[in-house]
Amino acid sequence: xxxxxxxxxxxxxxxxxxxxxxxxxxxxxxxxxxxxxxxxxxxxxxxxxxxxxxxxxxxxxxxxxxxxxxxxxxxxxxxxxxxxxxxxxxxxxxxxxxxxxxxxxxxxxxxxxxxxxxxxxxxxxxxxxxxxxxxxxxxxxxxxxxxxxxxx
Numbered sequence: 001x002x003x004x005x006x007x008x009x010x011x012x013x014x015x016x017x018x019x020x021x022x023x024x025x026x027x028x029x030x031x032x033x034x035x036x037x038x039x040x041x042x043x044x045x046x047x048x049x050x051x052x053x054x055x056x057x058x059x060x061x062x063x064x065x066x067x068x069x070x071x072x073x074x075x076x077x078x079x080x081x082x083x084x085x086x087x088x089x090x091x092x093x094x095x096x097x098x099x100x101x102x103x104x105x106x107x108x109x110x111x112x113x114x115x116x117x118x119x120x121x122x123x124x125x126x127x128x129x130x131x132x133x134x135x136x137x138x139x140x141x142x143x144x145x146x147x148x149x150x151x152x
Contacts (some may be wrong), residue, residue: 002050003032005093024089031056054135057090066088098137106133107145119150 007028013022035056036047048056064083071080098106110128114121125146130139 002053002093003047007033009093020085021089024086027061027086028057028090028093031060051131051134054094055130056092058135058138061087061090061094096134098133103137103142103145106137107142111146111149116150119147122146122150125150135147 010025064087067085068080110125114124116125
């Protein structure tokens with residue numbers, strides 16, 4: 001479904017002659033094709049699911065945020081602005097991100113559901129969060145919340 005949404009958005013950007021959005025959407029689709037090819041097996045030629053696409057797009061946003069920091073540090077504000085514009089286009093396809101309170105509540109629920117009691121159980125909690133909230137939360141921040149909660 002997300003794949004169809006991306007293809008429609010590309011067509012809309014072409015019709016509107018929105019070159020910035022079109023370039024970013026094409027970049028997303030190229031990355032998606034790369035991920036599809038990497039996940040192919042002898043028995044399955046299907047593309048990846050929406051959860052994997054959301055994860056891929058979050059990775060793209062993370063890369064752009066890192067680039068923005070480097071461009072700002074290097075005195076290249078025009079390149080930082082280009083990266084920010086790409087992030088805005090990518091975020092149009094992501095579900096609404098959870099706020100801090102929602103992340104804390106989700107972490108608490110996942111810890112209870114997994115029966116986690118110590119840091120050793122963190123992997124199971126993170127796996128449950130990734131399965132349930134793909135594309136909705138920043139898992140680096142969630143990891144810190146899980147670690148803090150399990151540490152007591």
